[in-house]
Amino acid sequence: MSENKLHIEEHRDDEASKLGMWLFIFTELLLFGGLFLVYSIFRAQYTTSFHESSLELSVTIGAINTIVLLFSSMTIAMALSAIQKNNKKLALILIGITLFCAAIFLFNKYFEWGAKIEHGLYPGSTLMTLLDRGHLLYFSLYFFMTGLHALHIVIGMILLIVCYFKVKSQNINNQNYVLLENGALYWHLVDLIWIFLFPLIYLIT
């Protein structure tokens, strides 16, 4: 009984945790915002070079990755709903699907980058230094922005793996799920950034 009482008096402020996560998300949005700003300025200055360079990218791989990421964003949102409804098994399955989608995304990215690196197109390569300024800027921004985004995917995956085991060990339950909520918020942020990256980098004509 005394143990039960201790549990109730546990100091926790979920609203504050969530607000903290949102403040962190704001810094992330402005980080990518800065890159979008650089991108749009140089796109305005080197329109034809950016257009020619973007044709080198595979819209198909980009589109598949978009759909995979949107789907994973839904499954993690569903995982949160499942835990709120105290359906632990479904929550675990949904987090698992999200992680699987994240792996597919990185797998596609590996082949996309791999093909470019094979053709000698990577930051610092001799081919890159021979390109004119517009093409050079496009591919540098392409590698930096998608690379930074992929890094966020990896961080998100680590966060969700932690959530997976905490759900499994009942540390995340229908009374205390703020960690999963914040983990899901981070995953949606990764999706949100991709929503703007995909059309800007792959589809501009």
Add this chain to the structure above:
Amino acid sequence: MANNSSHTTEYVVLARVLLLLMFLTILTISITSYHLGAFTVAITLLIAGTKGYLVLSYFMHLKYESLLLRILVGMVFVLFALIIVITFIDYAYR
């Protein structure tokens, strides 16, 4: 418990939002295959903005959050828009 004031979003709602997002993605890809010039960029960004709004409101539960948080998120986007506008004005009148 008072700590859990969060709104639980139904699975059906989330699935509908996903369908809408998928539709908008296909729409963006098909629109860029037509050559509409400067309009393409505007339409593409408008669709991306709509998708972003859907993700923020439904997946990130912003629709059910406090007014304070919604205003804060709005301010970040206003700030970003201002930075873009000011920088472009700077470049245009150099």
